[in-house]
Amino acid sequence: MSGFRVLEPGVFSLFQDAGRLGYHALGLTTGGPMDGEAFYWANRLAGNAEGATTLEVAQGGLRLECTGATSVAVAGAAMSLKINGQTKALWRSHRMTAGDVVELGHAAVGLRAYVAASGGFEAPVYFGSTAVVRREGLGTLLHAGQEIVCGAPADSDWALPMEKIPRYEAAVTLRVVASYQASEFSVEALGVFYGSTFQVSPRSDRMGYRLEGNAMATPTGGRLSEGIAYGAVQVPPDGQPIVLLNDRQTIGGYPKLGTVLSLDCWKLAQCVPGATVCFEVISLESAQVLVEEAKRARDATVLKRGT
Amino acid sequence: MPDDSVRIKVAGENALIVYLGNTLSSTVAGRVKQMSQQLSECLADQLVDLVPSYASILVIYRSDRISTDELRKHIEEFGKAASEPMTTEAGRLVTLPVWYGAEAGPDLKALAESNGLTPDEVVQRHHAREYRVYAVGFAPGFAYLGEVDEAIARPRLATPRQHVPTGSVGIADRQTAVYPAESPGGWNLIGRCPVRIFDPMAAVTMPMAVGDRIQFEPISRTDYLELGGTP
Numbered sequence: 001m002s003g004f005r006v007l008e009p010g011v012f013s014l015f016q017d018a019g020r021l022g023y024h025a026l027g028l029t030t031g032g033p034m035d036g037e038a039f040y041w042a043n044r045l046a047g048n049a050e051g052a053t054t055l056e057v058a059q060g061g062l063r064l065e066c067t068g069a070t071s072v073a074v075a076g077a078a079m080s081l082k083i084n085g086q087t088k089a090l091w092r093s094h095r096m097t098a099g100d101v102v103e104l105g106h107a108a109v110g111l112r113a114y115v116a117a118s119g120g121f122e123a124p125v126y127f128g129s130t131a132v133v134r135r136e137g138l139g140t141l142l143h144a145g146q147e148i149v150c151g152a153p154a155d156s157d158w159a160l161p162m163e164k165i166p167r168y169e170a171a172v173t174l175r176v177v178a179s180y181q182a183s184e185f186s187v188e189a190l191g192v193f194y195g196s197t198f199q200v201s202p203r204s205d206r207m208g209y210r211l212e213g214n215a216m217a218t219p220t221g222g223r224l225s226e227g228i229a230y231g232a233v234q235v236p237p238d239g240q241p242i243v244l245l246n247d248r249q250t251i252g253g254y255p256k257l258g259t260v261l262s263l264d265c266w267k268l269a270q271c272v273p274g275a276t277v278c279f280e281v282i283s284l285e286s287a288q289v290l291v292e293e294a295k296r297a298r299d300a301t302v303l304k305r306g307t
Numbered sequence: 308m309p310d311d312s313v314r315i316k317v318a319g320e321n322a323l324i325v326y327l328g329n330t331l332s333s334t335v336a337g338r339v340k341q342m343s344q345q346l347s348e349c350l351a352d353q354l355v356d357l358v359p360s361y362a363s364i365l366v367i368y369r370s371d372r373i374s375t376d377e378l379r380k381h382i383e384e385f386g387k388a389a390s391e392p393m394t395t396e397a398g399r400l401v402t403l404p405v406w407y408g409a410e411a412g413p414d415l416k417a418l419a420e421s422n423g424l425t426p427d428e429v430v431q432r433h434h435a436r437e438y439r440v441y442a443v444g445f446a447p448g449f450a451y452l453g454e455v456d457e458a459i460a461r462p463r464l465a466t467p468r469q470h471v472p473t474g475s476v477g478i479a480d481r482q483t484a485v486y487p488a489e490s491p492g493g494w495n496l497i498g499r500c501p502v503r504i505f506d507p508m509a510a511v512t513m514p515m516a517v518g519d520r521i522q523f524e525p526i527s528r529t530d531y532l533e534l535g536g537t538p
Contacts, residue, residue, distance in 0.1 A: 022355075022356055023356075024356045024365075025357060025358070025443060027444045027445065027446060126507050136446070137507050138507050177320055179318050179324075180318055224331060224362050224442075225360055225442055225444060226324060226360045226361070227358025227360055227363065227365025228358070228365070229319040229365060230319065230322075231319055232319065249444060249445065250443075251360045251444035251445075252444075259318060259320065259322070262320060284375065287320040291370070292371065
């Protein structure tokens with residue numbers, strides 16, 4: 001059977017598919033890939049359907065031994081990829097046979113990489129999705145000795161053209177759609193938010209990215225907890241913004257001043273603590289056009305034949 | 308704004324948030340339930356997910372299938388219907404058994420003392436009325452129920468517990484809830500419910516959605532164990 005044995009699980013590796021949709025009313029969050037773009041390419045390079053289950057590997061340190069022939073593709077943070085000790089390229093597929101050892105070192109740039117294997121990984125399905133959300137008790141981190149099953153090798157090898165490979169940077173500008181309680185924030189507070197630079201806090205995780213910088217005043221008065229959208233920027237009373245991501249709580253009562261464009265949430269998810277973040281406002285219409293264009297460009301990309 | 312008007316705000320590139328009131332009340336929870344149902348029935352193919360809460364619904368939509376303006380129009384239409392008074396029968400009725408007492412509810416005695424009641428009176432008042440689900444969140448299956456009799460309302464503990472056992476029934480201010488799984492928590496614990504509210508391994512979970520009605524029913528320790536409650 002095609003698959004792998006986990007020799008070393010790495011720092012933080014877990015199964016992710018496109019995420020758990022339709023269960024917010026039960027209080028379940030979505031989960032899913034923190035970097036939707038790298039996740040998309042890993043699957044496409046491995047010849048998989050969009051949304052197939054991958055391994056999301058944060059910070060590297062993963063070592064797998066192949067137990068049955070398959071193809072793998074790794075996309076995302078610039079981790080060193082080795083197969084049987086030989087350096088291999090990310091953003092392309094590689095055939096593997098039983099006994100081969102694939103290894104992901106620590107990331108030089110970026111934080112998360114996606115390992116896709118042909119046919120996708122088989123993983124327990126909870127509420128229609130394999131996305132692991134530890135806070136909810138849905139699935140676990142990858143562990144040493146675990147046997148994981150995937151599909152037989154794809155017919156062809158593929159590579160993403162060099163110019164299409166995303167670049168991960170230590171300074172990002174995130175585009176924000178003004179939303180929720182934006183009009184309740186003072187002009188001064190919004191000036192601080194859009195006019196200054198923040199640092200990614202070490203207390204950032206799959207729930208949300210905490211940012212540190214000039215504190216801004218927050219609207220007074222309590223409010224009833226309400227649904228939190230992916231990318232929403234909430235500002236608790238300490239005046240430091242938090243961008244809520246895949247494993248966010250479904251409801252919360254802190255005021256929110258905007259929502260980061262999904263394409264930019266993916267960039268943020270590749271930032272390590274200390275990275276610098278700026279914000280700029282965009283209209284809802286531009287946001288929708290940008291998302292649509294990005295999707296079209298991705299779908300229209302022609303992969304190169306691997307060798 | 309008047310409490311029955313519908314306000315719609317942008318919540319992101321593919322999300323709108325609909326406000327159906329300003330206050331926590333059974334009527335508003337009923338309207339949230341009604342509009343959530345309308346949205347999921349009429350726009351199933353256009354929506355990704357809904358987050359109903361106390362007085363709002365976050366509507367996450369497929370912007371490639373419905374424009375923001377079209378969605379706003381639908382919501383405004385539903386809003387006209389939702390402003391009609393709700394009947395009390397709306398929302399499913401769920402009965403949950405509870406083993407009340409000092410052993411199951413370590414804060415029962417303190418709550419009774421601080422509120423000038425006997426523990427039995429607290430218990431009596433807790434199961435005497437029907438509650439409505441105001442919101443679901445915090446943890447999977449954690450339903451915020453309201454409102455408890457003012458006489459048994461009590462603020463959260465100053466220091467939350469690290470471990471609240473599964474099924475614990477607590478009170479925080481004028482809300483009450485059953486902890487679906489062991490977790491940290493600061494609610495005043497008065498009993499335990501043997502029904503497994505949320506099981507990640509099970510295909511079905513306890514059906515408690517915003518707007519549903521909950522009735523607690525007192526049971527003995529023996530009943531609690533027979534019904535599968537964890538000791």
